[in-house]
Amino acid sequence: MESPGTSPQFDADVAVIGLGAVGSSAAWRLAVRGLDVLGFEQFEPGHPWGGSTGRTRLFRVACLEHPGLTPIARRARDLWRELEASSGQALFHETGGLMIGPPGSHIIAGTLRAAEAHDLPVERLGADDIAHRFPAHARLNPGDIGVWDPEAGILRPEAAIVAAVDAARAAGARIRTDTRVIAIEPDDEGVTVRTADGEVRVRRCAVTSGPWITRFVPGLPLTAHRVVMTWFRARAGHDANLDALPVFIRSVPGHATWIWGHGAMPGDDGDDGYDGYDGFDAKVGPEFDGPFAAEDPDAIDRIVHPGETDGIRDLVAATFPDLDPEPSGVTTCIMTHTPDGQFVVGATAHPRVVVGGGCSGHSFKHASALGELVAQSVAGEQPFTDASFLDPRRFNGIRS
Ligand SMILES: Cc1cc2nc3c(=O)[nH]c(=O)nc-3n(C[C@H](O)[C@H](O)[C@H](O)COP(=O)(O)OP(=O)(O)OC[C@H]3O[C@@H](n4cnc5c(N)ncnc54)[C@H](O)[C@@H]3O)c2cc1C
Incomplete structure (x- = not known):
């Protein structure tokens, strides 16, 4: 210029x-x-x-959406780290991430395509490996496999x-x-x-x-639409922290949709390794695959109404035995889609x-x-x- x-x-x-x-x-x-x-x-x-509201966002390097996103994710991570240094705030927490689905599904094939294109250090896991290493994910579709992306984590938007x-x-x-x-x-x-x-x-x-x-x-051709975000607590005596439930995207038994999310972070109490973070509950959301009716972003209903979380409650109940499927927190956010x-x-x-x-x-x-x-x-x-x-x-x- x-x-x-x-x-x-x-x-x-x-x-x-x-x-x-x-x-x-x-x-x-x-x-x-x-x-x-x-x-x-x-x-x-x-x-x-x-x-961009909602306390956390998933970060992945083996981007199932397009292999061309991997170099963008890596450059982004460098810049997030620069912002951590300049602000003195913890913005990115690496947890690793588990993608679960049938072999050949978009979740698995897309993740592996990015991993192969960029020689990423991902790990392929069979159902037994998943059950052994990540018992929080014990309820799998028969035949589901996993891919572990060690560079995944969460950001604080x-x-x-x-x-x-x-x-x-x-x-x-x-x-x-x-x-x-x-x-x-x-x-x-x-x-x-x-x-x-x-x-x-x-x-x-x-x-x-x-x-x-x-x-x-x-x-x-962008369409904006309202999304409800939901958080969940562990059942009494169960563990749903990030260590047990790192970043994930996975299929759900008996459902066509996927879900995404991560475990809870207890917050910075000085000895849990989560220095600088506020605590939050586990977060689980459904993948949206349209059709998307365009909504006026200025007129989006910010109230979450009774019944709106029934769908995600059923998905959580079908998926995570350690989580109480009744949401502990809800909010609205706006998603914008391209064709x-x-x-x-x-x-x-x-x-x-x-x-x-x-x-x-x-x-x-x-x-x-x-x-x-x-x-x-x-x-x-x-x-x-x-x-x-x-x-x-x-x-x-x-x-x-
Ligand atoms: C429920 C949900 C879950 C998501 N999960 C993930 C995830 O796990 N990982 C991930 O990578 N991404 C995720 N995303 C996507 C990601 O959060 C968004 O893509 C991203 O935050 C959008 O950023 P943006 O800058 O495009 O929009 P925004 O962050 O909304 O920024 C637009 C800004 O423009 C301002 N603005 C608008 N009009 C005007 C105006 N006329 N004058 C002045 N200012 C104006 C707005 O106030 C706003 O601050 C998720 C999105 C949603 C909704």
Whole structure:
């Protein structure tokens, strides 16, 4: 892009619209490049109203969704570690992860495809190995096998976003919180960004507004929809901590769907090895495979109603003998889907607008590196890895 630094006609080099998972890191990675960054967030960083709430997110390196995600996960982990160092907060906890399903299923075949493509140190487990090493998973479908990804773990989304915004500020970014962008108007020379307080003029714009992306890039085929998240406690006398129940994705006996989750973390009591973490219960959620009705992210019902957790309660009862299937905690979150389940990261049809989002239920782990890819796209650099499968222009009808 043009040489960094604002000229009289511009208020900043880049505006970043939305400082959630991807946008907070995009602002950070742009600012460390010496660009003059103006970041806008409609709430406070780490808020519960977008796609990144819920205390934890699974991290995996053997990414069953696409082998091209493995280098992105690894770059993301390096960046999460940098944010841990700069913030002094524990953001990533490696637990290892167990994928369970029939041989040839998406869970198993996808995980092995990524592992083989990148020579990852995964371990294949038979049903007996799983029963022996992970008795919490004793209820398996007949014929299910497992793959152990030793590099899997959990991230703390809210704290990670706050840490990235702080790192962006420390690198010189100007951050406007509680400021909602109303419109962006790109033209040949730059982009006008409008808020209730007025307008600013920037050379380029990164749209990282998560479930709200289509407000600014309306041709993208993204659908936002409400999801209920659920936590569970161990039955009296049983163990459901992370050691017994590390990160998992698995099939459920008698059900077509999968579930994902992890065990409980007792919290930092000084001698449990979980230094710096707040405690939480075990978390289990169902895989969503659509169809997805688009919902207005501003009108999402935030109340969890009686009966809404019956489905997950049955799945937990069918799967984990150590967990009390009655949820101990619930909340709502917004998931944003693309038609092919991959993110949208990179240039749009308008040369001054770059997008980063398209969550599809698996982007948090990658978000710091997706922010890096957004920054590279804005700065006109070669991406650190082949991200062509995430190119927003792969969908017909995109306009900006
Ligand atoms: C239930 C659930 C479970 C998940 N589990 C996992 C998991 O285990 N592992 C994993 O890797 N991923 C997981 N994901 C996916 C991951 O959490 C999301 O993909 C990711 O957090 C989305 O980040 P984002 O930056 O795209 O959106 P967000 O984090 O929502 O950020 C968008 C930001 O833009 C702001 N914004 C929007 N409009 C405006 C505006 N007009 N002006 C100013 N600011 C604006 C919003 O307030 C928000 O802060 C899960 C998602 C859900 C819903």
